[in-house]
Amino acid sequence: MDSETGRLADAEIEALLNALPGDITFAGKDDTILYYNRSRSPLFGRTQAILGTSVQSCHPEKSVARVKQVLDGLKSGARDVDESWADLGGKLVRIRYFAVRSASGEYLGCLEFADDVTAARSRKP
Numbered sequence: 461m462d463s464e465t466g467r468l469a470d471a472e473i474e475a476l477l478n479a480l481p482g483d484i485t486f487a488g489k490d491d492t493i494l495y496y497n498r499s500r501s502p503l504f505g506r507t508q509a510i511l512g513t514s515v516q517s518c519h520p521e522k523s524v525a526r527v528k529q530v531l532d533g534l535k536s537g538a539r540d541v542d543e544s545w546a547d548l549g550g551k552l553v554r555i556r557y558f559a560v561r562s563a564s565g566e567y568l569g570c571l572e573f574a575d576d577v578t579a580a581r582s583r584k585p
Contacts, residue, residue, distance in 0.1 A: 482575030486560070487515040489569050491531060503553055503574050515570070534559035535567050552578045 461468050468476070477484060477497045483504055486495040491514050496506045510518050519527050526544065533539040534557060542557040558571040 480573075482573050485510075485515075485518075485572040487531075487570045487572070489535075489567055491515045491570075493518065494569070501576065503548060503551070503576060515572075530557050531570060534570055537565075537567075550578075551576045552581050 461470070461473060478499060480497065480499065481501075483499050483506070484495075484497040485493060485506070488494050493510050493513055493515055496510065506518075515531070516524050516527055530539075530542045530544075533542060537559075540559045540561075544555045544557075546553045546555060553574055554577045555572060555574045558573070560568045560571050562568055
């Protein structure tokens with residue numbers, strides 16, 4: 461990949477994304493899951509079976525309305541970022557949703573980033 465800010469090989473891009481401290485999932489503009497990373501400490505049990513499925517189908521039924529609300533806000537431009545929190549087996553998980561847009565502002569999809577903030581939350585400044 462050549463970009464304005466540098467050059468990376470495919471293997472470097474994959475390693476970089478897998479080195480991030482959390483789960484990344486990317487859904488395209490039609491809400492189809494196109495990518496997920498293999499984080500070192502996965503929070504969600506994701507497999508290749510999710511690729512090509514709708515992002516809504518990967519969430520519990522009780523969360524689908526919230527997922528739709530988040531995606532609608534990102535697609536419309538009302539929001540560029542949204543955030544949710546979850547208790548996942550005693551872990552405090554922060555889930556952030558980012559609108560991914562082209563240079564011209566076209567909505568390309570949603571990047572979901574989930575990370576375990578349990579330890580950070582208990583630290584004092």
